[in-house]
Amino acid sequence: MQQWHFHPVVRLLAQRIGLGLLTLWVISLLIFVGIQLLPGDLADAVLGQSATPETVAAFRHELKLDLPPHIRYLHWLSGAVEGDFGRSLANQRPVAELIGWRFGNSLFLAGVTALIAVPLAVVLGLMAALYRNTLFDKLISTSTLSVISFPEFFVAYILIALFSVQLPFFPSIASITPDMGLGQKLYAVFLPCLTLALVVTAHMMRQTRAAIINILASAYIEMANLKGLKRMRIVVLHAFPNALSPVINVIALNLAYLVVGVVIVEVVFVYPGLGQLLVDSVAKRDIPVVQASGLIFATTYVLLNLLADILSILCNPRLRSPR
């Protein structure tokens, strides 16, 4: 009987993608089961005590609460895959309509931040690792450690106090509308982006530094050193290919963190993003909106983590070459 022989990379990738899909499925299940745990009936909660039995029945029928749970789950999941999340309980508008524009805004905020933070963090991390234990390294390590210790909203309010109140350069409320140009949008999101960039850069830079130092301490680098190779050659040809995998991993993990980190910053700056919508809907117990935005956040997070793993498998020189 013929045995299937896959390249080890293919097998690893298939395993990882399978696990990712499984995670997504369990998450959708968890989110759905969440409403089943809701104490009391959703219809009673929304319509109040004074509702007549007819209106309650009609409401239950409209939300398909009268169907058995597994049918409702399949219905909800197939709707979600097609981008139909039902209607908001608070204002009866389709959830997809509420979410679409805001999700775009959140991605815009996270995207602009990533464009600033990723190159900055990698370069700073690399320099801190190469010149470790110098004044430069210590300065950067101390300042990033303190930024990490602060809650995001602390950083945000300090920036508002500095650049919006003391020096009135930038707006403290990042309101954007669909008809604004790119320049206006960038100006509006300056402070939220700066807040996120500071926090994310600090995390990413520290992890990059640790990853590079880890590699510089390995035996083959010492070997290259002992052979008398030039420092530049060691860094570019020996350390860099091996550092690529952990560094890409660090970047993707921080992007995943960024997607969730926008929630707090959006609330501070009253930015019309998905995080703001999620927080508002949790307070209003608008379950369909909470479900949909939670699912989108969780999916983005899981996919970015998956991407991190896939890229780090692909970038690992030891796995790429056949044995």
Added chain:
Amino acid sequence: MTSGLNLLLSAPLSARLGMLMVLLVLLAAIFAPVIAPYGETQIAGDVWLSGSAQHLLGTDNLGRDLFTRLLFGARNTIAIAFLITALSFLMGTLLGFLAATVSGWTDQLLSRIIDILMAFPTLIFALMILSVVGTSIPALVVVIALLDSTRVFRLSRAVAMDIEVMEFVEAARLRGEGLWWLMRHEILPNAMPPLVAEFGLRFCFVFLFIAALSFLGLGIQPPTADWGSMVRENAGAITFGIYTPLWPATAIAFLTVGVNLVVDWFLHLASGLED
């Protein structure tokens, strides 16, 4: 006892500073009712007054004394964060040790469940659960402890795995000691140093997490004083150039930095590295 004292005296400057910061906050929290010039929810003056002899740090959005609120806030937030961390360690270490000691399919099952829970972004998970069960302090404690125990599980399982293969555990097994005895008398004492350091880190995380939830209006509910919700309540003032919300925010940062400084030193000790 003297060795413990010597250890404290040998601590580097940063760790001593951290201990001082933590001690200061703890004292403020414990003696809040004695030190505080006003009641926790007492309206003591006009809205958003600046600092004066009557009101050391001014007043908040309802005219309550900010210094008083800050003291009571320390009490409430730290007590709840400590309770959550303790609960999450109880669950996490118990399950982690169990997975390592029993191994086999129990370990596989627990580890896979934890993997999936950890794949879910914590803040989003907490928000979704709180939207269902409502925001009350018991709900907050259980939800955060549950989410946090996944991290404790990972660490305690890994640590227990290393201890579990040692000869003294094998000897105890052959003696016929039960599972609970193995976990309590063989594994736990040897797993203490990394777990204590982790406790500090987890406490910081939980503390910041509660502050974030309260800041979003979904954590500790008013009128209970709490640093996160105090930032939220006074946030509007900052655009008028009144820096009231910066006080509770600074308090949060102060405690986190303090704990981190101590934990850094502790990790360094536990790793046994020189320099």
